[in-house]
Amino acid sequence: MKNTEKTMDKIVALCKGRGFIFAGSEIYGGLANTWDYGPLGVELKNNVKRAWWKKFVQENKYNVGLDAAILMNPQTWVASGHLAGFSDPLMDCRECHERFRADKVIEDWCAETGFELPKPIDAFSQQEMKDFVEEHNIPCPTCGKHNFTDIRQFNLMFKTFQGVTEDAKNTVYLRPETAQGIFVNFNNVQRTTRKKLPFGIGQIGKSFRNEITPKNFIFRVREFEQAELEFFVKPGEDEKWHEYWKQARIDWWKEQGVTSDRFRVYDQQPDELAHYAKACSDIEYRFPWGYDELEGVANRRDYDLGNHTKCQNEFGLEAHCHENPESTTKLCVRDEENNKWIVPFVIEPSMGVDRAVLAILTEAYTEEDLGEGNSRIVLKLKKHLAPIKIAIVPLKKNSPEIMAKCHELKQKLMKLGIGRVALENTGNIGKAYRRHDEVGTPLCLTVDFETIEQQPETVTLRDRDTMEQIRIATADLPAYLREYFA
Numbered sequence: 001m002k003n004t005e006k007t008m009d010k011i012v013a014l015c016k017g018r019g020f021i022f023a024g025s026e027i028y029g030g031l032a033n034t035w036d037y038g039p040l041g042v043e044l045k046n047n048v049k050r051a052w053w054k055k056f057v058q059e060n061k062y063n064v065g066l067d068a069a070i071l072m073n074p075q076t077w078v079a080s081g082h083l084a085g086f087s088d089p090l091m092d093c094r095e096c097h098e099r100f101r102a103d104k105v106i107e108d109w110c111a112e113t114g115f116e117l118p119k120p121i122d123a124f125s126q127q128e129m130k131d132f133v134e135e136h137n138i139p140c141p142t143c144g145k146h147n148f149t150d151i152r153q154f155n156l157m158f159k160t161f162q163g164v165t166e167d168a169k170n171t172v173y174l175r176p177e178t179a180q181g182i183f184v185n186f187n188n189v190q191r192t193t194r195k196k197l198p199f200g201i202g203q204i205g206k207s208f209r210n211e212i213t214p215k216n217f218i219f220r221v222r223e224f225e226q227a228e229l230e231f232f233v234k235p236g237e238d239e240k241w242h243e244y245w246k247q248a249r250i251d252w253w254k255e256q257g258v259t260s261d262r263f264r265v266y267d268q269q270p271d272e273l274a275h276y277a278k279a280c281s282d283i284e285y286r287f288p289w290g291y292d293e294l295e296g297v298a299n300r301r302d303y304d305l306g307n308h309t310k311c312q313n314e315f316g317l318e319a320h321c322h323e324n325p326e327s328t329t330k331l332c333v334r335d336e337e338n339n340k341w342i343v344p345f346v347i348e349p350s351m352g353v354d355r356a357v358l359a360i361l362t363e364a365y366t367e368e369d370l371g372e373g374n375s376r377i378v379l380k381l382k383k384h385l386a387p388i389k390i391a392i393v394p395l396k397k398n399s400p401e402i403m404a405k406c407h408e409l410k411q412k413l414m415k416l417g418i419g420r421v422a423l424e425n426t427g428n429i430g431k432a433y434r435r436h437d438e439v440g441t442p443l444c445l446t447v448d449f450e451t452i453e454q455q456p457e458t459v460t461l462r463d464r465d466t467m468e469q470i471r472i473a474t475a476d477l478p479a480y481l482r483e484y485f486a
Contacts, residue, residue: 006365008288011358012217014365014377018439020044021218033213033221035354040439043387043420045225045357048256049204051384052227052351055252056202063200063229064193068181070206071162071172075326076180079307081276086176087153088211089126091133096143101212102129102151109138111290123271126151156209158222174208179348181205182230183304186331197333197344198241200231204353216289218354225353232344234335235302235318238278241347242299246281249297249349253283256356257382258363262286263294276303276319278345285359294359295351302343305331315343360385364440379440380465383485388441389419390481395448397427406447409459409474416478418485437464443484 015021020041024034037045057065077083089102103121106129110117115136124132130151132138139146158174161167175181182189182201189201204227213220233241246265253263268280279299284291303319306312310327332341364381383389392410394402406423413421422441424432429446436444446460457474472480 001366005367006288006362008217011288011361011365014379014438015041015217015361018435020361020439033215034223035218035221040387041357044360044381044385044440045353047385047387048356048360049225049227049353051256052252052353053202053204055255056200056229056248056349060200062198062231063202064189064195066182066185066189066201066203067205068178068185068203070175072175072180072184074172076184076308077157077173079322079324079327080180080183080304081307081322082157082173082176082180083155085275086157087155089129089151090154090212091130091151092149093140093143093145094147094149095145096140098140098142099212100141102126102133104212104214105138105141106132108141109136120269120272122268126153156211158208158210175206176209177207177350178203178205178226178228179230179304179350182228183308183331186232186305186308187329190333198231198233198237200229202227202229204228216287216292218358219287219292220352221354227351227353227356229349230304231347231349232305232333233347235342235345238299238301238345238347242279242281242297245347245349246283246297249283249295249351253294255382256360256385257380258285258359262363264291274298276300285362287359287362292355294355295349298348298350300346300348302345304346305343309343315341317343318345376434376437378437378464381440381442383442386440386442387420388422388436388439389443389485391422391424391432391436391441391444393424393429393432393444393446394427395429395446397425399449401452402447402449405452409445409447409477413477413481416481418481433462433467440464443481 018040019038022036022038023030024036025031057063090099091102092099107121133148137146157176160172160174161170162172163170182203204225206223207226208223210222213222231241231245250265254260263283263285266282266284268282273280277298278301281297283294285294301319302317303321306317306319306321307324308327309331310324311330312321312323315332332343335342364379366378366380368376368378370376390413392406394406396402410421410423424436426432433444442464444462446462451457451459458471459474460469461472462469
């Protein structure tokens with residue numbers, strides 16, 4: 001099934017109808033671009049995070065983990081440059097009063113009209129964007145009129161207050177990225193783990209950005225989770241490690257079931273790079289609306305540790321860093337080979353967890369024609385990502401003997417540690433199979449009268465993808481399932 005056939009309406013309907021994702025605060029009319037993960041959605045999201053953490057922290061010889069606080073000393077954001085430069089170019093329509101990102105308006109207009117920009121939109125200055133909108137008479141995406149305000153920069157950080165008084169000295173910010181928590185803890189981690197270069201620090205956590213969202217479900221929202229790795233290397237070895245992590249991330253996406261013909265890697269051109277970056281590779285997935293970024297793998301040079309360290313002039317930093325008189329420490333390591341202190345370069349693979357969930361859902365969503373006018377929707381998730389691993393289905397829900405056996409088997413299977421086991425008590429096997437096809441359950445286990453009347457005791461296992469069924473003795477189930485989900 002082509003991704004162009006997997007409309008967002010279909011995916012959203014499945015998510016809402018089957019308990020994956022709900023609109024935030026729905027009973028009060030909701031809150032724009034907020035989403036709540038339901039019983040199945042939270043399992044899927046946790047499985048995605050678990051797959052990332054297992055691969056890049058627990059099983060990787062170079063890396064360790066961290067969970068830094070969301071609220072940080074405001075000087076963190078001064079040093080990182082977020083207070084001064086973390087902003088979007090916004091303009092308002094004077095007619096309908098909607099607000100838009102100027103760069104996205106231009107990109108969408110070019111896509112609709114087939115206009116080819118002379119250079120990437122990221123390379124446009126604010127004035128160039130304004131001139132382009134005026135020259136081409138680009139209409140408002142909402143009302144269709146052309147009457148925009150000037151473009152201005154709008155800081156994306158959420159501001160709040162710590163303590164009982166709301167004044168400037170108590171101002172704090174919700175973090176717009178998890179990375180800075182890693183950078184400010186660099187010395188603590190290096191000292192306590194005794195890690196030598198190269199090594200990485202991984203983190204999964206909430207971030208917040210007060211930005212204009214494209215309203216593509218959970219693709220880009222104001223409250224989201226990131227899975228970030230900051231990998232510290234010797235200057236001069238950064239290009240090698242950038243390629244290493246780019247390939248490692250591509251391989252991981254394939255392991256999650258994302259096929260290679262539905263994602264691509266775009267290496268940003270020099271005029272597209274962020275001011276701190278030496279290189280950046282965007283891994284893009286073909287969503288129903290087209291290709292969009294899943295994650296970036298950036299070579300951030302020595303910019304971040306350099307900005308947070310004191311006595312910057314001692315290190316010969318490559319990146320242009322802001323003078324930091326507030327820092328109390330040097331974020332550096334001893335290069336024993338050259339007998340000097342150095343500020344490491346950083347390679348950063350950074351994944352948005354929510355958009356990862358959406359990509360995995362999109363990839364797995366399948367509509368199958370079964371012939372004779374029959375069809376089904378099946379979510380072909382990888383086994384390790386499936387929210388429910390096994391659904392136990394009774395042949396008859398009003399049979400005390402069958403139900404007792406179902407409950408007994410559920411207790412035994414839950415102790416195997418393979419994941420969530422569900423008891424589907426609908427009394428209709430066909431509907432139960434279809435429901436679990438739709439939510440991605442790999443196996444359905446049916447308990448019938450043969451199970452309780454014959455020896456050896458057997459049950460039916462049905463495979464989600466093939467719909468094939470086998471009869472298996474309950475005594476053999478633990479070994480079979482451990483191997484199946486290994």
